[in-house]
Amino acid sequence: MRRTAFSSYHPIVNFTYFAAVLVFAMLFMHPVFQAVALVSALVNSVLLNGRRAVRFNLRFLLPLFVLMAVVNPAFSHAGVTILFYLRDGNPVTLESILYGIAASCAYATVIVWFSCYNAVMTSDKFIYLFGRIMPALSLILSMVLRFVPRYRQQVKAISDAQKCVGRDVTQGNPLRRARNGIRILSVMTTWALENAIETADAMKSRGYGLPNRTSFSIYRFDGRDRNAFAAMAGLIGVVLLGAAFGENGIRYFPSVHVKHASPFGVAVYAAYFMLCMLPAAIQIVEELKWKSIASKN
Amino acid sequence: MEIYRIKELSFAFPLQDKHALSGIDLAIGAGEFVAICGKSGCGKSTLLRHLKPILAPHGRLSGTIHYKGRPAAETDRRTQAADIGFVLQNPDNGIVTDKVWHELAFGLESLGYGQQTIRLRVAEMASFFGIQSWFRKPVNELSGGQKQLLNLASVMAMHPSVLILDEPTSQLDPISAVDFLETVSKINRELGTTVILTEHRLEEALPLADRLIVLDDGAVIADDSPRRAGAWLHGLGHPMFASMPSPMRIYAGVEAGADPAAPSPLTVKEGRQWLDRRMNGVAGGANAAIGRKRELIGESAAAQGKKPESMPSEAPPAAAEGSQSVSADGAEILPSEVPPSAAVAESRPASANDLAFADDNRMPAGAMSGNLPGSAPAADVPQSGAYPANPAINEATAREARKSAWRLLLDKPVAAPAAAPAVSFKDVWFKYDKNGPDAIKDLSFEVKKGEFYCLVGGNGTGKSTTLSLMSGLLRPYRGKVRIDGRNPAALGADELFANLLAVLPQNPQTLFVKKTVELDLHEIFDGARLTKEQKREKVEAAIRFAELEPLLGMHPYDLSGGEQQRAALAKVLLLEPSILLLDEPTKGLDGFFKAKLGEFLQKLNAGGVTIVMVSHDIEFCARYGETCAMFFDGGVIASKAAKPFFAGNGFYTTAANRMARHRWPDAVTAEDVIARCDDSR
Incomplete structure (x- = not known):
C-alpha cells in the first residue's frame, strides 16, 4: 500500500469518513449525487492504489456496470414511458433503463469506496476502533490475524513433508488424495492444539486475565485530526440537512421526478462534493506543501 | 539480596x-x-x-x-x-x-x-x-x-x-x-x-x-x-x-590431571593464550634444534611410535619441532609435507593416544554404542539392507573415512566411484516470484554416491531452497537438477520417494500422523503391497536401528526434540532410500542427542546411503561430515573434504580450529587439537 496523507489520520476520522460516504452512496440516488460520488470514489481509488486501481476499474467494474444496466430493463417493466416491446411482449420502459443505470452506478460506487476503505483502514486501525468498544474482541481479532499466516505456513510445511513420503493431496487416486488431505488436516490440528498450550502459557505469564486490562494504541487524536473531523462533521451535517429537505432524492417510478435545483440544493451538492473529495484534497494539498518546502531547501 | x-x-x-x-x-x-x-x-x-x-x-x-x-x-x-x-x-x-x-x-x-x-x-x-x-x-x-x-x-x-x-x-x-x-x-x-x-x-x-x-x-x-x-x-x-566449550575440553584433554585448581580457558581467546603459553613452554628447551626441523619430522614420528608414553619433561626435541615446523610455515601445508600427527597416527595404531582419538570421535555417546540394541541381531533381518548395523563394519568405515580425509588433505585424490552422481546440479537458477530476486543463482555441484555432503552457510542464502529443488517440490527455471540421473520434478512420487529419495523435514512434527510412535511407523506402509510379516520385520529393524524401543507406546509429540528426530528418521528410512536429505537436523538438539544423530548418520552412510545435509552447525559438520560446501548468495562458493574445508576458513570454522589454527591449521575438532598437543610433547 502506498502511504497517503489521509491514511495517516486517526482511525476515527478514517472510519467516520468511509461510513458516511458508503451510506450516502447507497441512499442518495439523485443523479448529481451519484455522479459526484462515482467520480470522487474513482479519483480517490486511483490516488490510493495507483495503476492497479485503474486496471481493476476498467477490467471488472466497467463490464459489471454495463451488464447491470442492461439486465434491469430486461426484467423490470415498471414505468410509464414505453419505448418498445420485447419479442415476448414485455415492454421496455425509459424509467427502468434509467433506474438500471442508477442502481449499477450506486453499486459500482460502493465497490470502489470499499477498495479505498481496504487501503486505508488496515487491520490494526479496525482492531483499535473495536477495542474501544469491546477490548476482548479486539484482542481476539489481533490473535486471529497472527494465527492465520502462521497456520498457512505450517500447512505448507506439513504438506511438503507429507509429499516427500508420497502422501500429499496431489498424489495418488482421488480416494487416496482425499485421505491424504484429511491426514494433513489432522496433523495440523494436533500441531495447533499442542502449540496453543504454549501460547496460553505465554499469555498467562504476562498477566493475561488480570482484572482492569487496558487497551493500548499507537494512535493519537491530534489537532490535525480534530480539524479534519470538524470539517467532515460540518459537511455531513449539510448533506443530511439536504436529505431532510428532500434535495438528495429522486423518484423513478412510475415516472421520473427530480426536485428542481434551488440555491440551497446547489449548496448541498457542493457540500457533498467537498466531503467526497476530502482525501484527495488533503493529498494534493500535502503534496503541494511538500514540493514548496523541498524547493526552498 | x-x-x-x-x-x-x-x-x-x-x-x-x-x-x-x-x-x-x-x-x-x-x-x-x-x-x-x-x-x-x-x-x-x-x-x-x-x-x-x-x-x-x-x-x-x-x-x-x-x-x-x-x-x-x-x-x-x-x-x-x-x-x-x-x-x-x-x-x-x-x-x-x-x-x-x-x-x-x-x-x-x-x-x-x-x-x-x-x-x-x-x-x-x-x-x-x-x-x-x-x-x-x-x-x-x-x-x-x-x-x-x-x-x-x-x-x-x-x-x-x-x-x-x-x-x-x-x-x-x-x-x-x-x-x-x-x-x-x-x-x-x-x-x-x-x-x-x-x-x-x-x-x-x-x-x-x-x-x-x-x-x-x-x-x-x-x-x-x-x-x-x-x-x-x-x-x-x-x-x-x-x-x-571446546577450549575447556581441549584443556582438560591435554592437561589431564595436571592441576585441577588452575582455571581452565573458556573462550577461544583464552584458549589461544593458554595454548601459546603451553607450547612455548614445551618448545622452550629445544630452541637449539630449530634449524633441523624438516629432516627430523619423519624421525619424530618414528620416535613417537616407539615411545608413545614419553613424558613431557623429557620432550624429544624433534617432537617440539614438529609443531614448530607447522607454525613456521604459517597456514600452508605443502602436499609433499606429511603433517607430523598424520604420520604418527598411522605409524602407531595401538598407542594409547590413538585409541583415545578414535573413541573420542563418538565420545558424548560414551558407552552407549557398546550396548546398541540394534547392532547385534543384524543377521535376523534379511531385508535390512539399508540398515548397516554391524559395529565392526562401522569402526572400519569410520577409520576409512578418517584416512580418506587425511589423504584428501594431502591432495591425493581418493579413487572416485565410477557410477553416476547421486545428486547433480548444473547451472541451476531459481526464483520464487516472477519479478522477485533469484534465490538460486547459477548453482552447479555434484554429490557422489555414498558421500556425506554438508551444505553450510548463513540464513537465507538458499540452502533449504536447494533441498526443495532436490526433492522436486520446486522446479528451476533454468538449468538441470538430476537425482540419480533423473529429473526429480518429473518423476512421480511413487518412483521418487520409494527406494530413492527420503527427506527429513526441519520440523519432525510435520511427519507424525498417529497416536503412538509404533503406529506411526506402520503408517508409512499404508497402501504398500507387503505382507503383514514383512511390514513388521521392516518396522522392527528400523526401531532397533533408531533405538526407539522404550518410546514405542508414547505419543510422538510427547517425545523430546532429539527423540522426535529419531522417530522421524526411522519413519523416512522405512522407505529404504539410497539418498537421504536432511534440513537442519541438529536444530534444538543437545550435545548428547547430536552425537547420537551423528552416529546414526555415519552408520547409514557406511551402509551406502548418500546423505545431503543442510546445516548451520559447523561443529557437527566438521565432526561427522565427509564433504562440506559453503553456500552463499544462491550458490556453492567452495566445496572440499570436511577437514581441509574448515582448516581453510578463517571465521567460518569450529571453535577448536579458531583456537589452534595459528599452530595447526588442519586441526579441526577438539580431538584433533588434543592429539596434536599430545604429539608435540
Missing part, C-alpha cells in the same frame, strides 16, 4: 513414581547470571517453571521455594506477571498478537497501565533492543531471531527483577543466537536484572554466565563458576562434559 531460595525441592508428575526433580537446594542472589545445563529431560524446564508458580506443572511437590523471602506460591499474580519474566523456547509460540508494537504492549495492557505509561515503556524497549525499524511490522514478517528478541523485549517492558529463559536460542541460527545471548548479557550487566537461563549452546553462553548449575536426572550435580563446574564435571567423567 536473595531472589530465590529453594530448599529440598522434589517434584513428580502425576501418575509417575520417578521424581522429575529431587532434593534441590539452591540460592540465587540478585543480579546473578545463572546458566543451567543438563541432558534433555533432566528436569531443567520443570525447575524453571517452578520458579514462576503460575506456569508450574501439576504434580506432587515437596520442599519450599521462596521468592524474595516469601513463599513463591503466595506471590500474587500481578507481581508474578510483572516481576518474573519468562521467555519460552519456541519464539513463535511466545508471540500472541499480530503487530510488533502490540506485542510489546501486551503485558502492560494486562497489568492495566495507562496509555501514556505504555507509550513510554514501549518506546524505551524498542530503543534498547533496536526494534525501531520494525516497530510497525506484522510479526509474521520477522525472522526467528527478531521474534525471540521481541519476546524478550515484551517481557522486559514490564520491568521484571528476574528474567527466566528456557532454551531461548534452540530454534535460532548461530548468528542470531549469539546476538540474543549478548542482549541477555547486556540486560544483566546494564540493568542488573537477575538472569536464569537454560541453554544447549554452552560454547557461547558459558563465557557470559557467572555460575553454572548442572542437573542430572533431577538433581544438582555441579553448582559453581563455569570454569570450576566444568573441571568438576571432567573429574566426575560425566557425559555432560562433552557439551562444554
Whole structure:
C-alpha cells in the first residue's frame, strides 16, 4: 500500500469518513449525487492504489456496470414511458433503463469506496476502533490475524513433508488424495492444539486475565485530526440537512421526478462534493506543501 | 539480596513414581547470571517453571521455594506477571498478537497501565533492543531471531527483577543466537536484572554466565563458576562434559590431571593464550634444534611410535619441532609435507593416544554404542539392507573415512566411484516470484554416491531452497537438477520417494500422523503391497536401528526434540532410500542427542546411503561430515573434504580450529587439537 496523507489520520476520522460516504452512496440516488460520488470514489481509488486501481476499474467494474444496466430493463417493466416491446411482449420502459443505470452506478460506487476503505483502514486501525468498544474482541481479532499466516505456513510445511513420503493431496487416486488431505488436516490440528498450550502459557505469564486490562494504541487524536473531523462533521451535517429537505432524492417510478435545483440544493451538492473529495484534497494539498518546502531547501 | 531460595525441592508428575526433580537446594542472589545445563529431560524446564508458580506443572511437590523471602506460591499474580519474566523456547509460540508494537504492549495492557505509561515503556524497549525499524511490522514478517528478541523485549517492558529463559536460542541460527545471548548479557550487566537461563549452546553462553548449575536426572550435580563446574564435571567423567566449550575440553584433554585448581580457558581467546603459553613452554628447551626441523619430522614420528608414553619433561626435541615446523610455515601445508600427527597416527595404531582419538570421535555417546540394541541381531533381518548395523563394519568405515580425509588433505585424490552422481546440479537458477530476486543463482555441484555432503552457510542464502529443488517440490527455471540421473520434478512420487529419495523435514512434527510412535511407523506402509510379516520385520529393524524401543507406546509429540528426530528418521528410512536429505537436523538438539544423530548418520552412510545435509552447525559438520560446501548468495562458493574445508576458513570454522589454527591449521575438532598437543610433547 502506498502511504497517503489521509491514511495517516486517526482511525476515527478514517472510519467516520468511509461510513458516511458508503451510506450516502447507497441512499442518495439523485443523479448529481451519484455522479459526484462515482467520480470522487474513482479519483480517490486511483490516488490510493495507483495503476492497479485503474486496471481493476476498467477490467471488472466497467463490464459489471454495463451488464447491470442492461439486465434491469430486461426484467423490470415498471414505468410509464414505453419505448418498445420485447419479442415476448414485455415492454421496455425509459424509467427502468434509467433506474438500471442508477442502481449499477450506486453499486459500482460502493465497490470502489470499499477498495479505498481496504487501503486505508488496515487491520490494526479496525482492531483499535473495536477495542474501544469491546477490548476482548479486539484482542481476539489481533490473535486471529497472527494465527492465520502462521497456520498457512505450517500447512505448507506439513504438506511438503507429507509429499516427500508420497502422501500429499496431489498424489495418488482421488480416494487416496482425499485421505491424504484429511491426514494433513489432522496433523495440523494436533500441531495447533499442542502449540496453543504454549501460547496460553505465554499469555498467562504476562498477566493475561488480570482484572482492569487496558487497551493500548499507537494512535493519537491530534489537532490535525480534530480539524479534519470538524470539517467532515460540518459537511455531513449539510448533506443530511439536504436529505431532510428532500434535495438528495429522486423518484423513478412510475415516472421520473427530480426536485428542481434551488440555491440551497446547489449548496448541498457542493457540500457533498467537498466531503467526497476530502482525501484527495488533503493529498494534493500535502503534496503541494511538500514540493514548496523541498524547493526552498 | 536473595531472589530465590529453594530448599529440598522434589517434584513428580502425576501418575509417575520417578521424581522429575529431587532434593534441590539452591540460592540465587540478585543480579546473578545463572546458566543451567543438563541432558534433555533432566528436569531443567520443570525447575524453571517452578520458579514462576503460575506456569508450574501439576504434580506432587515437596520442599519450599521462596521468592524474595516469601513463599513463591503466595506471590500474587500481578507481581508474578510483572516481576518474573519468562521467555519460552519456541519464539513463535511466545508471540500472541499480530503487530510488533502490540506485542510489546501486551503485558502492560494486562497489568492495566495507562496509555501514556505504555507509550513510554514501549518506546524505551524498542530503543534498547533496536526494534525501531520494525516497530510497525506484522510479526509474521520477522525472522526467528527478531521474534525471540521481541519476546524478550515484551517481557522486559514490564520491568521484571528476574528474567527466566528456557532454551531461548534452540530454534535460532548461530548468528542470531549469539546476538540474543549478548542482549541477555547486556540486560544483566546494564540493568542488573537477575538472569536464569537454560541453554544447549554452552560454547557461547558459558563465557557470559557467572555460575553454572548442572542437573542430572533431577538433581544438582555441579553448582559453581563455569570454569570450576566444568573441571568438576571432567573429574566426575560425566557425559555432560562433552557439551562444554571446546577450549575447556581441549584443556582438560591435554592437561589431564595436571592441576585441577588452575582455571581452565573458556573462550577461544583464552584458549589461544593458554595454548601459546603451553607450547612455548614445551618448545622452550629445544630452541637449539630449530634449524633441523624438516629432516627430523619423519624421525619424530618414528620416535613417537616407539615411545608413545614419553613424558613431557623429557620432550624429544624433534617432537617440539614438529609443531614448530607447522607454525613456521604459517597456514600452508605443502602436499609433499606429511603433517607430523598424520604420520604418527598411522605409524602407531595401538598407542594409547590413538585409541583415545578414535573413541573420542563418538565420545558424548560414551558407552552407549557398546550396548546398541540394534547392532547385534543384524543377521535376523534379511531385508535390512539399508540398515548397516554391524559395529565392526562401522569402526572400519569410520577409520576409512578418517584416512580418506587425511589423504584428501594431502591432495591425493581418493579413487572416485565410477557410477553416476547421486545428486547433480548444473547451472541451476531459481526464483520464487516472477519479478522477485533469484534465490538460486547459477548453482552447479555434484554429490557422489555414498558421500556425506554438508551444505553450510548463513540464513537465507538458499540452502533449504536447494533441498526443495532436490526433492522436486520446486522446479528451476533454468538449468538441470538430476537425482540419480533423473529429473526429480518429473518423476512421480511413487518412483521418487520409494527406494530413492527420503527427506527429513526441519520440523519432525510435520511427519507424525498417529497416536503412538509404533503406529506411526506402520503408517508409512499404508497402501504398500507387503505382507503383514514383512511390514513388521521392516518396522522392527528400523526401531532397533533408531533405538526407539522404550518410546514405542508414547505419543510422538510427547517425545523430546532429539527423540522426535529419531522417530522421524526411522519413519523416512522405512522407505529404504539410497539418498537421504536432511534440513537442519541438529536444530534444538543437545550435545548428547547430536552425537547420537551423528552416529546414526555415519552408520547409514557406511551402509551406502548418500546423505545431503543442510546445516548451520559447523561443529557437527566438521565432526561427522565427509564433504562440506559453503553456500552463499544462491550458490556453492567452495566445496572440499570436511577437514581441509574448515582448516581453510578463517571465521567460518569450529571453535577448536579458531583456537589452534595459528599452530595447526588442519586441526579441526577438539580431538584433533588434543592429539596434536599430545604429539608435540
